[in-house]
Amino acid sequence: MLSQYWPLAGLAVRTPQLELRFPTEADLVALAELAAGGVHDPVRMPFLTPWTVGGTPAEIARRVLQYQWRCWGTWTPEAWALNLVTVVDGVVVGSQGLSARDFGALREVETGSWLGLSHQGRGVGTRMRAAIVHLAFAGLGAEYVTSSAFTDNPASQSVSRKVGYAEDGIARTLRGSEPAVLHRYRLSRSGWETERRDDIEIVGLPECRPLFGLT
Numbered sequence: 001m002l003s004q005y006w007p008l009a010g011l012a013v014r015t016p017q018l019e020l021r022f023p024t025e026a027d028l029v030a031l032a033e034l035a036a037g038g039v040h041d042p043v044r045m046p047f048l049t050p051w052t053v054g055g056t057p058a059e060i061a062r063r064v065l066q067y068q069w070r071c072w073g074t075w076t077p078e079a080w081a082l083n084l085v086t087v088v089d090g091v092v093v094g095s096q097g098l099s100a101r102d103f104g105a106l107r108e109v110e111t112g113s114w115l116g117l118s119h120q121g122r123g124v125g126t127r128m129r130a131a132i133v134h135l136a137f138a139g140l141g142a143e144y145v146t147s148s149a150f151t152d153n154p155a156s157q158s159v160s161r162k163v164g165y166a167e168d169g170i171a172r173t174l175r176g177s178e179p180a181v182l183h184r185y186r187l188s189r190s191g192w193e194t195e196r197r198d199d200i201e202i203v204g205l206p207e208c209r210p211l212f213g214l215t
């Protein structure tokens with residue numbers, strides 16, 4: 001069994017409306033095809049690494065696969081990036097990520113996510129963020145969860161606010177060759193506790209704890 005040596009393969013977060021799970025090979029193919037079909041309006045790049053533009057749909061799909069494999073291949077307890085697929089009614093609709101450096105000591109994680117274009121604007125982004133935040137606080141014992149989005153990405157910022165993150169300043173960065181402003185958001189453990197839910201189930205986490213830098 002893969003999960004005997006790679007316990008992340010058995011990790012899942014289940015809510016009444018959706019499941020976040022470590023992708024199977026079939027999930028990865030579905031995710032790659034979803035990305036190839038479009039993730040955002042090409043005139044507004046929401047990502048720091050512009051992986052959604054340039055190349056044919058097949059090349060974008062392959063880029064998704066290679067990114068996922070790279071995250072698996074370079075995973076260490078000191079620096080990891082967990083990318084779960086979001087599944088609604090049995091269909092892969094997007095990706096919900098959680099990443100950290102030195103999590104065992106810092107207890108801070110960053111979220112990142114995307115949905116296929118046809119799945120956006122229906123509340124899925126908010127629900128999947130709430131699910132990954134639950135994994136971070138209830139499952140991993142995080143103290144803080146952070147997120148950031150460019151000024152022209154109101155949907156992502158709205159999701160952060162709806163899930164309870166507070167504004168945490170800005171960062172200026174290059175988007176391509178142009179300066180752009182990232183709005184940072186931060187959710188503390190105490191902030192999350194006030195909204196804590198009891199209808200989210202985490203599956204397969206104990207076996208993964210050492211991989212997250214937890215003893």
Ligand SMILES: CC(C)(COP(=O)(O)OP(=O)(O)OC[C@H]1O[C@@H](n2cnc3c(N)ncnc32)[C@H](O)[C@@H]1OP(=O)(O)O)[C@@H](O)C(=O)NCCC(=O)NCCS
Pocket residue numbers: 039040046047112113114115116119120121122123124125126127148149150153154155156158159162
């Ligand atoms: C960001 C993303 C994951 C959000 O998921 P989603 O399912 O579309 O979001 P939701 O439907 O849960 O909520 C979006 C919120 O943004 C709001 N919103 C969307 N466009 C908006 C706009 N132009 N101005 C103001 N608010 C806007 C919606 O009204 C909604 O808030 P409400 O429920 O209070 O009305 C998704 O849109 C996406 O994948 N975008 C492309 C990739 C991306 O930007 N990823 C994040 C990188 S930081």
